Amino acid sequence: MTSTLFADVRVFDGTGRDPFPAQVLVEGDRITAVADRVAADLRTGARVIDGAGRTLLPGLVDAHAHLGFGSTVEHLSRRRDEPDEERALLVAHAGRVLLDHGITSAYSGGNRLPRTETAARKAFAEGWLPGPRLKAASWEGSAGMVEPGVYDFPGVDGRASDPGSVARFVTDMAELGVDIVKLSLSGESAVVRGTSRIVQFTDEEVAAAAHAAEKHGVWLTAHAHAAESVKTAVRHGVRAVYHCTFADEEALDLLGAARDRLFVAPTPGIVHANLHEAGGEPEPGMEVEATRDAVRAVVPELVARGVRVVPGGDYGFAWNPVGRNLRDLELFVDWFGFTPAQALRAATEYGGQVMGMGDELGLIREGFLADLVLVDGDPLDDVRILQDPRRLTVIMKDGRLHKAAG
Numbered sequence: 001m002t003s004t005l006f007a008d009v010r011v012f013d014g015t016g017r018d019p020f021p022a023q024v025l026v027e028g029d030r031i032t033a034v035a036d037r038v039a040a041d042l043r044t045g046a047r048v049i050d051g052a053g054r055t056l057l058p059g060l061v062d063a064h065a066h067l068g069f070g071s072t073v074e075h076l077s078r079r080r081d082e083p084d085e086e087r088a089l090l091v092a093h094a095g096r097v098l099l100d101h102g103i104t105s106a107y108s109g110g111n112r113l114p115r116t117e118t119a120a121r122k123a124f125a126e127g128w129l130p131g132p133r134l135k136a137a138s139w140e141g142s143a144g145m146v147e148p149g150v151y152d153f154p155g156v157d158g159r160a161s162d163p164g165s166v167a168r169f170v171t172d173m174a175e176l177g178v179d180i181v182k183l184s185l186s187g188e189s190a191v192v193r194g195t196s197r198i199v200q201f202t203d204e205e206v207a208a209a210a211h212a213a214e215k216h217g218v219w220l221t222a223h224a225h226a227a228e229s230v231k232t233a234v235r236h237g238v239r240a241v242y243h244c245t246f247a248d249e250e251a252l253d254l255l256g257a258a259r260d261r262l263f264v265a266p267t268p269g270i271v272h273a274n275l276h277e278a279g280g281e282p283e284p285g286m287e288v289e290a291t292r293d294a295v296r297a298v299v300p301e302l303v304a305r306g307v308r309v310v311p312g313g314d315y316g317f318a319w320n321p322v323g324r325n326l327r328d329l330e331l332f333v334d335w336f337g338f339t340p341a342q343a344l345r346a347a348t349e350y351g352g353q354v355m356g357m358g359d360e361l362g363l364i365r366e367g368f369l370a371d372l373v374l375v376d377g378d379p380l381d382d383v384r385i386l387q388d389p390r391r392l393t394v395i396m397k398d399g400r401l402h403k404a405a406g
């Protein structure tokens with residue numbers, strides 16, 4: 001069994017407590033010792049990485065990743081019509097880029113071709129393609145269950161409620177082997193102007209989705225900007241609620257009451273990119289500034305209610321590519337008032353919990369999976385340094401070194 005000793009590191013263990021000097025021993029895929037000095041008999045034969053006082057973090061987790069949307073920092077594309085084979089390769093490529101940027105786990109926020117994610121999940125887990133541990137998602141089901149990749153947000157008025165086809169969608173996706181089924185419970189003004197505040201599924205449809213998800217053992221994720229869409233998500237047990245932008249007092253309280261069973265990913269990254277990097281002035285109906293202002297007000301309210309707010313900013317588009325993911329941590333600090341330690345805890349301890357693996361992932365602790373990132377510099381002083389991959393001198397997933405600079 002391969003073993004690795006990280007010597008002379010400053011450990012940020014993921015809980016948010018202050019970093020402490022230690023040695024960390026990894027055997028196989030697990031962390032087996034965290035100590036001032038690991039006993040000589042345990043470290044015999046271990047490859048030694050001299051941390052030179054650098055900071056060791058648990059591998060970082062993105063809770064709203066889009067491996068299949070076509071763009072990474074190395075490959076920008078606005079195409080939406082690539083052949084399936086090319087899309088599959090793009091997912092594999094995005095997995096490597098995520099890992100290069102310290103993202104060792106990704107909870108997918110939806111895919112254009114779900115089987116590519118289930119295939120990538122397997123390849124990454126088996127280690128023959130570099131990529132994060134992955135929870136694979138369905139394509140994004142939207143109102144009236146229009147085709148995959150077609151975003152039309154007609155709302156619920158003027159169409160018949162159709163719980164049967166929503167349940168069938170969840171069942172079909174579960175049969176493809178996804179972990180997560182995504183429903184766009186509200187519209188999205190950045191895509192179809194003026195639709196973010198419009199509910200897209202009836203209560204009866206979401207109830208049917210929840211019933212099917214329970215039956216088939218998959219998680220539900222909701223895209224939900226509108227207050228009523230957030231409430232519907234919480235009432236029906238949706239596990240990850242994205243955006244929550246226009247949550248009102250009632251929605252906030254419902255999220256707070258359900259804090260032990262759900263996560264919120266407010267996705268500041270895409271909002272920032274829509275404002276500053278999409279090219280040209282945002283059109284009024286995109287509600288970009290309103291979205292930013294609302295989400296900045298909502299997140300501190302959620303934190304005050306004890307909700308686990310997690311990073312993951314919809315990276316995958318040409319103006320918000322995969323690889324930029326850790327910008328969310330900077331925005332958690334700048335927009336939401338997190339300390340760097342709180343932002344890092346959200347990306348590590350809560351990240352492990354989002355992945356459904358909170359008892360073995362997300363902390364530097366004996367017995368936990370060895371997903372580790374060694375950082376040149378102090379991310380607790382300036383969390384932005386994590387966005388520079390040259391600062392991530394060692395990246396390990398599952399006890400295997402993906403990168404070891406020098």
Ligand SMILES: [Zn+2]
Nearest residue numbers: 064066109314
């Ligand atoms: Zn998304």
